[in-house]
Amino acid sequence: MVPGLLSTHALSVGVADRSFCHDLALTVQPGECLAILGRNGAGKSTLLSVLAGLRPPAAGAVLLDGASYERLGARASARIRGWLPQSRSEAFSSTVLETALVGRHPHLARWDWESEKDARIARQALAAVGLAELAARDVQTLSGGEQQRLSIATLLAQAPRLYLLDEPLAHLDLNHQMATLELFAALARDEGAACVMVLHEPGLAARFCTHALLLFGDGTTQQGTCDEVISSDSLSRLYGYPLREVGEHGQRWFMPA
Numbered sequence: 046m047v048p049g050l051l052s053t054h055a056l057s058v059g060v061a062d063r064s065f066c067h068d069l070a071l072t073v074q075p076g077e078c079l080a081i082l083g084r085n086g087a088g089k090s091t092l093l094s095v096l097a098g099l100r101p102p103a104a105g106a107v108l109l110d111g112a113s114y115e116r117l118g119a120r121a122s123a124r125i126r127g128w129l130p131q132s133r134s135e136a137f138s139s140t141v142l143e144t145a146l147v148g149r150h151p152h153l154a155r156w157d158w159e160s161e162k163d164a165r166i167a168r169q170a171l172a173a174v175g176l177a178e179l180a181a182r183d184v185q186t187l188s189g190g191e192q193q194r195l196s197i198a199t200l201l202a203q204a205p206r207l208y209l210l211d212e213p214l215a216h217l218d219l220n221h222q223m224a225t226l227e228l229f230a231a232l233a234r235d236e237g238a239a240c241v242m243v244l245h246e247p248g249l250a251a252r253f254c255t256h257a258l259l260l261f262g263d264g265t266t267q268q269g270t271c272d273e274v275i276s277s278d279s280l281s282r283l284y285g286y287p288l289r290e291v292g293e294h295g296q297r298w299f300m301p302a
């Protein structure tokens with residue numbers, strides 16, 4: 046059996062006395078984009094941080110390319126998976142380019158400086174999110190949306206095979222939301238990467254992702270292809286609000302009924 050770029054076995058995740066998922070068997074293959082959907086507090090970020098190897102599960106295992114995080118170690122893990130946290134504010138003064146270059150660190154030997162090639166990759170990543178012209182700017186002067194795009198560029202510079210994205214659309218205007226989703230969908234479709242992303246807009250999940258995982262907040266989950274899992278019935282239950290599906294040009298949107 047192909048292990049999957051990311052797989053979980055009998056995974057249980059929760060905090061205190063709450064369970065967010067129980068006995069979860071998840072497999073994400075190269076080329077796939079998985080959307081994680083659920084209400085505020087349903088455990089999406091907590092699950093994503095377990096998938097990223099940043100906190101231990103209550104039970105079960107997470108495997109990257111068939112190996113545990115413990116076996117891979119931090120540096121090898123960081124060459125396979127990258128994590129976009131929900132929000133990041135820059136505590137120290139540095140330039141936009143220097144920050145994007147941090148993404149290259151898992152690829153450097155312990156005492157190496159970044160090479161010209163690393164700088165080129167970081168500049169390409171900045172260009173991909175429309176920040177090329179701000180390369181020399183102090184990060185502390187960036188707007189919220191620009192900071193978010195810099196975090197995405199830093200992740201692109203890291204060039205992992207698996208992108209774990211916690212609300213990648215946070216702070217972004219509509220134009221940049223679409224560009225960001227196109228970018229990650231293209232990385233999966235054209236370059237064999239895989240993405241797992243926490244989203245709050247099921248219509249965008251249905252449009253850009255291949256698969257979805259619904260977290261109902263009580264430990265129960267539903268997963269499958271977007272066509273199987275994303276429907277007005279399942280979403281009405283998920284969000285606790287009646288939704289109706291509206292279709293146009295082959296796209297599906299979900300409106301509050």
Ligand SMILES: Nc1ncnc2c1ncn2[C@@H]1O[C@H](COP(=O)(O)OP(=O)(O)OP(=O)(O)O)[C@@H](O)[C@H]1O
Nearest residue numbers: 060061063083084085086087088089090091092243
């Ligand atoms: N240390 C903790 N002790 C108790 N509860 C916690 C702890 N850490 C997180 N929680 C709770 O766990 C729940 C899940 O948090 P999480 O950030 O994973 O939710 P989420 O689905 O990502 O929410 P959102 O959509 O609001 O970002 C929340 O209700 C949060 O308050």
